[in-house]
Amino acid sequence: LGQRLAQQELWRRNYLVDLGSLRRLDAVRRVCGRATHVDPALRTVTVALADGTTSSEPYDALVIATGVGNGFWRDDVVRDTAGVDAALEAEQGRVEAARCIAVVGGGASGVSAAVNLAKAHPEKRLHLFFSGDEPLPAHHPRVRSRIRREILRAGVAIHPGHRAVLPQAFEEGLGVGPVQWTTGQPPFDPDLVLWTVGHIRPHSGFLPADMLTEHKFVRVDEQMQVPGHANVFAVGDVAATDPLRSSARNDGHVVVAHNVRARLAERRKGLRRFRCAKWRWGSVLGLQEDGILIFAPNGWAFRVARVLVQPLLFSFFVEWMLYGGVRGQAH
Secondary structure: OHHHHHOHHHHHHHHOOOHHHEHHHOOOOOOOEEEEEEEOOOOEEEEEEOOOOEEEEEOOOEEEOOOEEOOOOOOOOOOOHHHHHHHHHHHHHHHHHOOEEEEEOOOHHHHHHHHHHHHHOOOOEEEEEOOOOOOOOOEOHHHHHHHHHHHHHOOOEEEOOOOEOOOOOOOOEEEOOOEOEOOOOOOEOOOEEEEOOOOOEEOOOOOOHHHEOOOOOEEOOOOOEEOOEEEEEEOOOOEEOOOOOHHHOOOHHHHHHHHHHHHHOOOHHHOOOOOOOOOEOEEEEEEEOOEEEEEOOOOOEEEEOHHHHHHHHHHHHHHHHHOOOEOOOOO
């Protein structure tokens, strides 16, 4: 989120990627739309397509990886390229017009946004509010300590112990002040409020109730299968694997791919178990002037020099090793 708001052209280069340009997907039939219903008995998924029509897609195995919504940057709205560009330009315009920005929420999204915006716009005043004593409560204590120093070095004013009153019809994203607090502090009235309080909504409304937890995440066992549905799997933020729902990392996708192949081949003994990490890990701030800092689950970090990030991390690892090559695009 921080790079999307503060370094939009770089974000577009590395993240706004057309699936049709990924060579490894050349043999895959792609259907772009919004899932509206799953019928486990018929083994079909109903999809509302971008042109207003619907399609019924049959399956032998179903992998649910629909993620979660957390405001303006991760939703389940079907947009064309022009719609994506318009949304990006609108949010960038609001950021550029604001002189004082309040980021409410101390998770990775809030911290990343505050630091990156402060560095990209030193003329603006950035404030980071969070309810606990430290930001990044789901990360290892070593990560919290290291990133706290980075927050202060960037010139962000931090405000621990602030729990916000959520506005009526609340939705995470860009809003306006003043921000009220349940913890007794006076209201804060910035030009722009970035809400990142973890108010997420799983994209699971199209699934039968027996597949879902009480909080609407997809129930899975250790093999990432949905109990009671031997040919249905889930992975990523929508899957209730552990309190952190960490299968978006920790090789969750590898486990699911292996188990789908084993299930279709009727090899029950060949199923693998997903192993979660105790803490969130990876990059928190994204690409900075001195490179990208990547944290391991135990809190220790290593840095990839900036000169190596694009050719090594994105061009080689992501584009070639993961995607099998990416056809040239104009962003």
